[in-house]
Amino acid sequence: MNSRVEARGASLDVVKLAVAVSLLVGGILAFYYFSGISTLLRVIGLLVIGAGAAAIAFQTEKGRLLWQFASDSRMEVRKVVWPSRQETLQTTLVVVVMVLIVGIVLWLFDMILMSILRFLTGQGG
Structure with a gap:
């Protein structure tokens, strides 16, 4: 039963990553599609979509590992003389x-x- 739960979690992680990537690609396409709108608004929209994609990606196991690595790296940089x-x-x-x-x-x-x-x-x- 444990392997079935792990397989389901792994497949859910793949779905989450696919949604994050498709959201990011859609945001980039929308950025260029709406070229008539102000650049500032398009950049803000792209940043919001990118933050949403990152939030979804960080909900996966790989995302949590990446976040842990970043926080560990930050702690090591503080130790540097x-x-x-x-x-x-x-x-x-x-x-x-x-x-x-x-x-x-x-x-x-x-x-x-x-x-x-x-x-x-x-x-x-």
Whole structure:
């Protein structure tokens, strides 16, 4: 009996997801179909339809798992120790200087190799 209840719940989840997707697709189609109406009203309507589709989708098992993942991720972001402004500026400066140095070195290698290639092929003089 338990497997029958799980199968019914899974099929109901599929129906809910299908309704959410069709609602979202219908909202997008309506957005373009009613192009004569103000863009602001169409965007507001699309946002309301999108929120309704999300509300339906979050009622499924996959939606609840997605919501749990988002809340767990938010909790982990709060634990991160962000660098100070000075550390960020110093790191950025080091990256910019290294990019310039590597660019200059690669430019010099290119010039040397091009000179060697011109000498070997007899071009340029």
